[in-house]
Amino acid sequence: MKLQRMRIEQLRQFRKPFVLDNLQPGLNLIHGPNESGKSTLVRAIRAAFFERYRSTAVDDLRPWGDSAAAPTIELDFEHDNRVWRLTKSFLQRKRCDLVVGTETYSEDDAEEKLAELLGYQYPKRGASKAEHWGIPGLLWVEQGTGQDIEQAIEHAGDHLKSALNSMVGEVASSGGDDLIETVRSQRDTLLTGTGKPRGDYQQLEKDRALYEREIGELKERVHKYQEQVDRLGKLAHDYDQAEAERPWEDAQRQLEEARVRYQQVERLEQQQNQEKATLSQLLQNHRLLQQNKEHLEGLSRQLEGRKAELDRAERDLSTAEAQTPMIAGRLSEARTAYEQAEKQRKLAGLLQTRQRLEQDVRRLEQQKQVLSQNLAKAKEYHQQLEQARQQARENRIDAELVKKLRATGNQLNEETIRSRTIATRLSWQLDAGASLTLNDESLTGQGEQQLLEESTLVIPGVGTLGITPGGEELASTRRKLKALEEDLEEQLKTLGVESVQQAEDRLSAFESAGRAVKHADELFKSLAPAGLEQLVSDQNEAEGELEKARTQLEATPKPDPQEDVPALEEAEAAFARAGTALDKAESDERVHQSSLSALKQARDNAKTEWQRLADEEKSPERQQQLRQITADLANIEKQQAELEASLERREREIREARPEFLRQDIERYQNAVNQLRQTQENRSRELRDIKVRLEAWGAEGLEEQLNEQEAEFDQCNRRYQELHRRAQALDLLLNLLTEKRQALTRRLQAPLQKHLNHYLSVLFPEASLEVDEQLRPGTFSRGSELGQITELSFGAREQMGLISRLAYADLLREAGRPTLVILDDTLVHSDSDRLEDMKRILFDAASRHQILLFTCHPGNWNDLGVPPIDLQSLKVQAVAQA
Incomplete structure (x- = not known):
């Protein structure tokens, strides 16, 4: 298929007829800037083939603002050595005509003929979508979709397989497919896709499992029934034997005997505890008496120690009192130094305060001067701003209306010039005194005039001549001139000007005033961003602060110039050191006084304690206490010996009785009684349950x-x-048939793989690209790299998508199917080296297919080897011819 010519009219930006012809059978490079109409041409081709002529979902074809338009597309192309002409109109004039040689098709017949030729289908209703586009959807690449090929192959899959079938031959037979579908249908009634049972087969499997489970449960219950019969006999024998022997009564008797023996041991333990308490009391009394005896005997030693402590306290007090004058002198010196440092600090602070106030006065005077200057300038800029705004108001005019007026004036000038080239020209050269009358206007001397309308020329003495300018074009020009003149007059009235130049001058003055307003406003805001009032307020505030600073400066006294005043930092450091020294002297004095008080108190306490001990040592009561304590200690030691002998005897009796074993025997016999009784009760209860259950x-x-x-x-x-068995047989048969079908599919893939390898070797030497069962490019390998083409970079996927489409085109061509490749701004993400390889591939493919390459970057394709078609230039020529 070779597209030779296309003509569109009333379609988007192409309101007037536009013709793209002289298309070459190979590579065609069509370029133009953005919004020049490239995508519109591609959309027109797609609409001509894909959209139903009677469709109401093609409003995007309508020129903007033209509800009465009837978008029309006319295509001339050659296929199978015959010339085809397709004419299709939409919306206001719905029509489709197809002429093939001497044959003619119209309306739906024409559209079905095209769909059958190119391999696509129409939607049942609504706009055409990607799933309907078939082969053209694969070979006609829209802008930005070059890398997306999977869906396009899926939609064109049936047509591609049909082409392959026609090439391979026996694979085209549908008998094998029918048999596979029959076997698969019968298998699917029994098995799912994963081989799991379904339908009756699945239900039988469930019923079979249910029967097995129920039979197992019944067998288990029969087995339990037999076990219960055996258990009943054994339980009856054990129950009767226990009732005859009554072993729990023997265990109860042994329990009572153990309890009696344990009660005897408990009485011995109680007596033992009482004697231990008595012995503990005797030991405590012996210890207290011994302590009192030692206290009375140690009174003389304590008296000597107290005398030594009294002497030591008096010496320490004398030493401390000797240090009192020295500590008081240090405190007086520290206070004098602190008072002098404080005086110096106050003088230094006063001097620094005056210096700060003097600096504030100078700073505020300078700030006041700057604010006064800024206020004066701001008032000047504000006046300039108001003048510029007044000028803008006086010259305000709508720029869009001026632009429209300028365009109307230019059109009027162009039509006037054009009318002069086609109007009837009347020239005259009369003798002196001779005259003519043209449309009631007297003509004399020499001159020339162009006639656009029917005119009357009166020749005195001869008669009247009627002059009628001819041609439909002149009449059309005359109407256009009149319409343009009326339109221009109306626009001049709307703008309130007398000429286009006056409107231009007003617009220029208005724009100049706008720039002046912006400039003056920027200058004004740079000085008074918050307005003149804020600037005046700032100036008043600065004046107030200046007056306040001057008042504070006058109120601050000047230091005596004869006095040496240190810096404030130095004075504060000296003051801090003096304060620290004073704190240290005061702390030492407090510590000394506290120490004196403590030493006096210690001396007085030691003297009092010594006097008390001396008086106590000489008293007769002390001697009597010593004799009584000695007699009490002898009596307690005798009682202690008797109690210890008695405790040893009773401990031996308790140990021989083994009370821990007696406690265990009581627990054991009690558990035995309970367990024997409980066992007999359990037998009785189980006998009843088994009888009921059986x-x-x-x-x-x-x-x-x-x-x-x-x-x-x-x-x-x-x-x-x-x-x-039937499911296994059908599954085996389906696998065998599928394996056979897959072998045939590989034969289908071979021609496509051959064309893919042809292009791939140019772009990626030593690489391979496998085709899956759906004829889609899948696994890509290059050296040690292996992966899917979807894992490649965006640019590489775009390149792989294009060579895959060219391989499909080669395949279709071998099968005798028509091909046309349309590329809209493709390969824009390719680097220079890859782009060079892709140019080789496109030039090679153009020897077998017609390729329409639309681009807005003609510089990238200068070395493609074909003459470029400048779309912008064709549009200008079309306008000129119109």
Whole structure:
């Protein structure tokens, strides 16, 4: 298929007829800037083939603002050595005509003929979508979709397989597919896609499992029934034997005997505890008496120690009192130094305050001067701003209306010039005194005039001549001139000007005033961003602060110039050191006074204690206490010996009785009594339960139920085995047929793989690209790299998408199918080296297919080897011809 010519009219930006012809059978490079109409041409081709002529979903074809438009597309192309002409109109004039040689098709017949030729389909309703585009959707690449190929292949899959079938031959037979579908259909009634049972087969499998589970449960219940019968006999024997022997009564007797023996041991332990308490009391009394005796005997030693402590306290007090004058002198010196440092600090602070106030006065005077200057300038800029705004108001005019007026004036000038070239020209050269009358206007001397309308020329003495300018073009020009003149007059009235130049001058003055307003406003805001009032307020505030600073400066006294005043930092440091020294002297004095008080108190305490001990040592009561304590200690030691002998005897008796074993015997015999009684009660209860359970199970007829379930299971299992063998057979047959079909599919893939390898070797030497069963490019390998093409970079995927489309085009061409490749701004993400390789590939493919390459970057394709078609230039020529 070779597109030779296309003509569009009333379609988007192409309101007037536009023709793109002289298209070459190979590569065609069509370029133009953005919004020049490249995508519109591609959309027109797609609409001509894909959209139903009667569709109401093609409003995007309508020129903007023109509700009466009838977008029309006319295509001339050659296929199979015959010339085809397609004419299709939409919206206001719905029509489709197709002429093939001497044959003619119209309306739906024409559209179906095109769809059958190119391999696509129409939607049942609404706008055409990607799933309907088939082969053209694969070979006609829209802007920005070059890398997306999977969906396009899926939508064109049936047409591609049809082409391959026609090439391979026996694979085209549908008998194998019908057989596979028949086997798959029968298999699918029994098995899911993953090989799991379904339908009756699945239900039989569930029933079979249910029977097996129920039979197992019945067998388990029969087994339990037999076990319960055996258990009943053994329990009855054990129960009768226990009732005859009554072993819990022997255990109860042994329990009572153990309790009696343990009570005897408890009485011995109570006596033992009482004697231990008595012995503990005797020991405590002995210890207290011994302490009192030692205290009375140690009174003389304490008296000597107290005398030594009294002497030591008096010496320490004398030493401390000797240090009092020295500590008081240090405190007086520290206070004098602190007062002098404080005086120097105040003088230094006063001097620094005056210096700061003097600096503030100078700073505020300078600030006041700057604010006064800024206020004067701001008032000047504000006046300039108001003047500029007044000028802008006086010259305000709508720029868009001026632009429209300028365009109307230019059109009027162009039409006037054009009218002069086609109007009837009347020239005259009369003798002196001679005259003519043209449309009631007297003509004399020499002159020339152009006639656009029917005119009357009166020649005195001869007669009247009627002059009628001819041609439809002149009449059209005359109407256009009149319309333009009226339009211009109306626009001049709207703008309130007398000429286009006056409107231009007013617009220029208005724009100049706008720039002046902006400039003056920027200058004004640079000085008074918050306005003149704020600037005046700032100046008043600065004046107030200046007056306040001057008042404070006058109120601050000047230091004596004869006095040496240190810096404030130095004075504060000296003041801090003096304060620290004073704190240290005061702290030392307080510590000394506290120490004196403590030493005096210690001396007085030691003297009092010594006097008390001396008086106590000489008293007769002390001697009597010593004699009484000695007698009490002898009596307590005798009682202690008797108690210890008695405790040893009773401890031996308790140890021989082994009370811990007696406690264990009581626990053991008690547990035995309880366990023997509980065991007999459990036997009695279990005997009753087993008898009731056996009676219930015997009434259910477990063995009869088991026989019935086994019979039903046998019948279900036989049917299940039949379907199981059939499912396995169908699954095996389907696998064999599918493997055979896959072998045939690989034969289908071979021609496409050949064309892919042809282009791939140019772009990626030593690389390979495999085609899957759906004829889609899948696994890409290059050296040690292996992956899917979807994992490549955006630019590489765009390149792989293009060579895949060219390979499909080669395949279709071998099958005798028509091909046309349309590329809209493709390969924009390719680097220079890859782009060079892609140019080789496109030039090679152009020897077999017609390729329409639309681009807004003609510089990238200068070396493509074909003459470029300048779309912008064609549009200008079309306007000139119109």
